[in-house]
Amino acid sequence: MYYREYPPHPALAAHVECMWAACAPGGAHTHRVLPDNCVDILWQDGGQPGFAVGMMSSSILVASSGPLRTVAVRFKPGVAGAFLAAPLHALTDQRADIDQLWGRNDAERLADALWTCELSDRERIAVIEHQLLLRLHTAGKPGDAGDLLIRRALAALDASGGALRIEDLAAQxxxxxxxMAALFRARVGLSPKLYARICRFRLAAAALKATPAPDWAQLALDCGYFDQSHLIHDFQEFAGSAPERFLHAA
Structure with a gap:
């Protein structure tokens, strides 16, 4: 499967993790998508309006029956709500058609611009970025105290690799x-504890890909787990497999 990430327009860099494009191969194909603490909006060829995928609490299997092109935006944690005009907990483990969030006319015009003409991935991404910049300009107001608190909380959790205790974070x-839990629910889409667990899982998953023969107990400690059993539990919950199977499948 073809997949490529692109840096966002500089004016979107504070809000967007990356833009990306993908193409599923011909024939029946299934791939597993792991939780990554981000919200995406995807547009796929066929001319249909795009759809938003909320924060994920577990992995999902995505199936395609033939070639399928996708262009998308991946938002940084805690900021997608400003572009979607919706509390993010309503999207957790869900997808929502973008015409329900942006209005049918805007969604259909964007889909037409993306797929009516033959464009490169980068040209399609520029079309999406233009729409995002318009919506950012319309939002136009600085973040409130809740936004500032969420940014500080997310930065602290990310910097600790999810190891920071939620009680200590709230005290800080x-x-x-x-x-803090109420703000996370509305503006992130996950509880602080679940966000931190996914941070640890992502750290461990990346470490596994770089370590062909890991010391499992040491890996668990290095990634902020209390012991190996907690590491195994998170892999089973977030990746649908034990760490050993995940390593061989990676």
């Missing part, structure tokens, strides 16, 4: 766990 930010 000077808020209650309940207040």
């Amino acid at each position: 930010l000077g808020v209650s766990r309940q207040h």
Whole structure:
């Protein structure tokens, strides 16, 4: 399967992790998508409006029956709500057609611009970026105190690889766990604890791909797990397999 990431327009860099393009091969094909603590909007050839994929709490299997081209935007954690005009918990483990979020006319015009003419992936991405810049300009207001708190919380969790205790994080930010959990639910789409667990899992998954014969107990400790059993539990929940099978499949 072809897959390529592109850096976003500089004016979108604070909000967008990357733009990306993919093409599924001919014939029946299935691939597993792992939770990555991001929200994506995807547009696929065929002229249909795009769709948003919310934060994922587990992996999903994506099947295609033939060649399928995709162009997409992947938002940084905590910012997609400004572009989707929706609380992110409503999208967790769900997909929503973009015409329901942006309006049918805007969604159909964008789909026509993407697929009516023969364009390169980079040209299609530029079309999407133009739409995102318009929506960013329309939003136009600076972040409130909740946005600032979420950015600080996410930065601390990411920097710790998910090892930071939620109680300690709340204390550092000077808020209650309940207040922080409510903000995460609306503006991130996951609880702080689940976000941190996925941070640890992603760190461990990356370490596995770089380590052909890991010391499992040491790997668990290096990635912020209490012990090897917690590492195994997260792989079974987030990847649908034990770490050993994930390593051989990677």
